Amino acid sequence: xxxxxxxxxxxxxxxxxxxALARLQLxxxxxxxxxxxxxxxxxxxxxxxxxxxVKFAPRVLQDVRSVQLEAQLVGAPAAMPMAIAPxxxxxxxxxxxxxxxxxxxxxxxxxxxxxxxxxxxxETIAQKAPGRLWFQAYIFKNQEFFWSLLDRALAADFEALVxxxxxxxxxxxxxxxxxxxxxxxxxxxxNVLDFASRPRWAWDMLINGLPELVNLKDLxxxxxxxxxxxxxxxxxxxxxFDWSRMAEVRDRWPRKLxxxxxxxxxxxxxxxxxxxxxxxxxxxxGRQLDGVRASLHALSEVLAGAAGKAPVLxxxxxxxxxxxxxxxxMGAQGVLLxxxxxxGAMGGGFEGVDRALDILRDExxxxxxxxxxxxxxxxxxxxLRHHSHHIVRSSP
Numbered sequence: 171x172x173x174x175x176x177x178x179x180x181x182x183x184x185x186x187x188x189x190a191l192a193r194l195q196l197x198x199x200x201x202x203x204x205x206x207x208x209x210x211x212x213x214x215x216x217x218x219x220x221x222x223x224v225k226f227a228p229r230v231l232q233d234v235r236s237v238q239l240e241a242q243l244v245g246a247p248a249a250m251p252m253a254i255a256p257x258x259x260x261x262x263x264x265x266x267x268x269x270x271x272x273x274x275x276x277x278x279x280x281x282x283x284x285x286x287x288x289x290x291x292x293e294t295i296a297q298k299a300p301g302r303l304w305f306q307a308y309i310f311k312n313q314e315f316f317w318s319l320l321d322r323a324l325a326a327d328f329e330a331l332v333x334x335x336x337x338x339x340x341x342x343x344x345x346x347x348x349x350x351x352x353x354x355x356x357x358x359x360x361n362v363l364d365f366a367s368r369p370r371w372a373w374d375m376l377i378n379g380l381p382e383l384v385n386l387k388d389l390x391x392x393x394x395x396x397x398x399x400x401x402x403x404x405x406x407x408x409x410x411f412d413w414s415r416m417a418e419v420r421d422r423w424p425r426k427l428x429x430x431x432x433x434x435x436x437x438x439x440x441x442x443x444x445x446x447x448x449x450x451x452x453x454x455x456g457r458q459l460d461g462v463r464a465s466l467h468a469l470s471e472v473l474a475g476a477a478g479k480a481p482v483l484x485x486x487x488x489x490x491x492x493x494x495x496x497x498x499x500m501g502a503q504g505v506l507l508x509x510x511x512x513x514g515a516m517g518g519g520f521e522g523v524d525r526a527l528d529i530l531r532d533e534x535x536x537x538x539x540x541x542x543x544x545x546x547x548x549x550x551x552x553x554l555r556h557h558s559h560h561i562v563r564s565s566p
Contacts, residue, residue, distance in 0.1 A: 191517035214456030217487030229542030249279025261289025261381035276301030336431025438475025491533025
C-alpha cells in the first residue's frame with residue numbers, strides 16, 4: 171500500500187489515517203505513550219492480527235437497501251453497538267480530549283466511559299456531554315478515596331460503573347523508557363528536542379501547563395499537577411483487591427456494574443454469579459501483560475462463562491467497522507473503542523473523534539450490506555469462517 175500522510179481531519183479515510191495525523195501532531199514520546207504496549211508488544215500486535223484470521227462468508231441475493239445498526243448495549247439502546255473505552259491521561263496529547271470524546275459519543279448515540287485518571291472532572295463531563303455516561307474506576311489502596319469517586323459518579327448521574335480488574339501493577343512499557351518519558355517528567359536532551367519538534371504542542375503546554383488529573387487530586391493528599399501526581403498513581407493501586415472487595419463494590423454501587431479485563435471462563439462465571447451486569451474481554455490494549463491472548467481469542471471462553479446471563483463486550487484491536495462486525499458475529503454484544511477514537515482526538519479534537527465514529531459507522535454499515543445482512547442483530551457465526559495462519563511480525 172502506498173504511504174499516505176494526511177494533513178487534516180478531512181483527509182482521513184480510516185482510523186490508520188487518523189493515527190498518522192496524531193503522529194504528526196504529537197512529540198514522539200507522547201504519541202508512543204498512547205500507541206505503545208508492554209515489553210515486546212506481542213499482545214498489542216496480536217489484538218489486530220486476530221481479526222485477520224477471521225474471514226467473512228457473505229450471503230448473496232439479499233435485500234440490503236436498508237440497514238439497521240441500532241442495538242441494545244448493557245441494558246439500553248445505542249445507535250450502534252459501540253462505546254468509547256476509558257483512556258487515562260488523554261489531555262496530555264490534546265487538552266480537551268476527554269470532553270471531545272464524550273461529546274462525540276453523545277452526538278453518535280453511544281456510551282462514553284470517563285477514566286478516573288482523566289484530565290476533566292466527573293462533574294464537567296456530566297454537564298458538557300449529557301448522554302450515556304459510564305465511569306471507570308481503578309482500585310486504589312485508599313479505600314475512602316475510592317468510595318468518594320463512586321459517590322461523585324452516582325451524584326453526577328453516571329449510569330454505569332466500570333471496574334478495571336487487570337491492573338494490580340503497571341506493565342513494563344519499554345517505548346517510554348527509550349523515549350525518556352516518565353511522570354514526573356525528567357527533562358533530558360532527548361526528550362527536550364522531542365518536545366521542541368512539535369512547537370504547537372510544546373507552546374500550549376508551556377503557556378497553560380500540563381493538564382491535571384483532576385479527579386485524583388485528593389488521592390493521598392498529593393498535589394494536583396500531572397507531574398507530581400501521575401507518578402504516584404501506579405503505586406496507589408491496590409494489588410490486594412480480591413473477591414471479597416469486589417463483592418463489596420457490587421453491594422455498594424446501585425446501578426449497572428461492568429467489569430473489565432476478563433479472560434477466563436471460571437472468572438466470568440463467578441462474576442456473573444456475583445451480580446455483575448456486563449463483562450469486558452480486555453487485555454488493556456496490550457499495555458500490561460505481554461503474551462496474554464488477543465482479546466478476540468479469549469471471547470469464546472468468556473462467553474461460555476457468562477452463559478447468556480450477562481452481556482459480554484470486546485475491547486482491544488478495533489480499527490475497522492468490519493472488526494466490530496466480526497466481534498458481534500462471534501457473540502459480543504458490542505465493542506469498546508480505545509485507540510480508534512483516541513487517535514481522532516489527538517489529531518483533531520472533537521472533529522477528529524467525530525470523524526473516527528463516522529468512519530466506523532460507515533464501514534460497519536457497508537460490511538453488513540456486503541455480507542447480505544440488513545440488521546446488526548443478524549450477525550452470527552454463520553457469516554464467518556476461521557482460518558489460522560502464520561503471522562509475520564513487522565519490523566519495529
